[in-house]
Amino acid sequence: MSGELINQIASDLASHGLILRGGFSFAAEEERAAGPSGAPARSVLLVGNAGAGYWRHFSLWRETRPLNLPNPLDTWSRLVIGEVADRVGARLIMPNDRPFAPFQQWAIRAEGLAPSPLGLLMHPVYGLWHAYRGALLFDRELAFPLLEKPIHPCDLCDGKPCLNTCPVDAFSPGVFDYAGCVAHVRGRMGYACRNAGCLARNACPVGSSWRYPAAVKAFHQAAFAGL
Ligand code: B12
Incomplete structure (x- = not known):
């Protein structure tokens, strides 16, 4: 049943x-x-x-x-x-x-x-x-x-590009700098993050065929940053 x-x-x-x-x-x-x-x-x-x-x-x-x-x-x-x-x-x-x-x-x-x-x-x-x-x-x-x-793909990932891509270094082990991220996404220099989605998330090589289209990424970033 x-x-x-x-x-x-x-x-x-x-x-x-x-x-x-x-x-x-x-x-x-x-x-x-x-x-x-x-x-x-x-x-x-x-x-x-x-x-x-x-x-x-x-x-x-x-x-x-x-x-x-x-x-x-x-x-x-x-x-x-x-x-x-x-x-x-x-x-x-x-x-x-x-x-x-x-x-x-x-x-x-x-x-x-x-x-x-x-x-x-x-x-x-x-x-x-x-x-x-x-x-x-x-x-x-x-x-x-x-x-x-x-399997956990991050265990096999060389170089961890997700950790080297964020323009404001918002990610460090166990910590996400929420305030720093949002201030950047909302600010003058945050155009790429607003429109193409989180650059760190985009840098991940796993599951690229499941990547959200640009409009979907922009929608989520706007909701996340309260735009
Ligand atoms: C509050 C919240 C946020 C806050 C704070 C997040 C935080 N880490 O504290 C902010 C606004 C920063 C945020 C941002 C985002 N979030 Co958010 N968020 C939430 C929400 C609503 C509540 C989290 C919470 O406090 N849960 C309560 C605790 C008791 O639950 P939990 O399962 O134990 O969650 C915690 C643990 O998993 C822990 N954790 C993290 N790593 C590890 C590792 C281990 C080993 C363990 C045991 C636990 C652990 O962190 C969580 C928060 O404390 C959840 C939905 C939900 N109800 O869980 C989404 C959620 C976590 N977020 C999600 C997403 C997608 C995002 C964003 C990408 C937003 C976006 N633009 O789409 C960003 C990503 C930023 C980032 N890198 O973290 C997804 C994650 C999906 C996934 N693949 O895992 C969730 C599950 C919502 C969803 N609809 O699916 N988020």
């Missing part, structure tokens, strides 16, 4: 250009978010994107909404993933809902990923060109296939 449910969810999400990233069942003793009943959830499925497959669906929807709609991508994601959640009796939480749910830690467990030197999780196929759009929480355990730990 879990397999059927998971396939159904994956196919519903695919019709919006989104993908089911993976999931896991929580251990009985760990602290965790509430499921649909209000009791601690028993399992979680992560929803996201790899590359910008969602962009066409999102853009068509956006044309039907006011131009100044705040947080349009979050609004669209909540709408389409919410419909899927309702259909399968799950509780939806979003990456930007407060208090922040530990999406990256969940992704490490669900997909076996590891952080890149930029802090973003590295995926062996998609590289840095993926993100999470929601999580479906269930009151029951679901059966997941055994996860084989994927």
Whole structure:
């Protein structure tokens, strides 16, 4: 039954250009978010994107909404993933809902990923060109296939170009200089970062065929820098 449910969810999400990233069942003793009943959830499925497959669906929807709609991508994601959640009796939480749910830690467990030197999780196929759009929480355990730990491409990367490209050196081990980055992206010299996307992320050689198109990168940079 879990397999059927998971396939159904994956196919519903695919019709919006989104993908089911993976999931896991929580251990009985760990602290965790509430499921649909209000009791601690028993399992979680992560929803996201790899590359910008969602962009066409999102853009068509956006044309039907006011131009100044705040947080349009979050609004669209909540709408389409919410419909899927309702259909399968799950509780939806979003990456930007407060208090922040530990999406990256969940992704490490669900997909076996590891952080890149930029802090973003590295995926062996998609590289840095993926993100999470929601999580479906269930009151029951679901059966997941055994996860084989994927390779971590950053371990094999010579020279780590991601660490040598940022014009304001915003990345050092374990630290991201958020203020320095945003000031540059917003400023007179930040044209390339605003329009072509984060230069450090662009420098990563992994998953280049999943790279977001320029318009998508510019959209995310504008949201990130509050432009
Ligand atoms: C607040 C936030 C930010 C803040 C601060 C981030 C920070 N590092 O503190 C700011 C505004 C700086 C930011 C920037 C960006 N963010 Co952000 N952010 C978030 C958000 C909403 C909450 C993070 C959080 O506090 N979580 C709560 C804690 C409890 O959860 P967590 O899973 O434990 O997360 C922490 C650990 O993973 C830890 N961590 C980092 N490295 C490692 C390594 C190990 C080994 C471990 C165990 C943990 C760890 O850092 C996280 C924050 O503390 C998350 C979504 C979410 N709910 O997680 C997105 C999220 C992390 N961001 C994301 C992205 C894409 C970005 C940007 C690229 C924005 C953009 N333009 O698109 C930039 C990248 C900048 C950078 N290099 O970090 C993605 C990352 C996807 C991925 N591939 O991993 C997320 C998951 C959102 C999403 N929709 O997918 N972000």
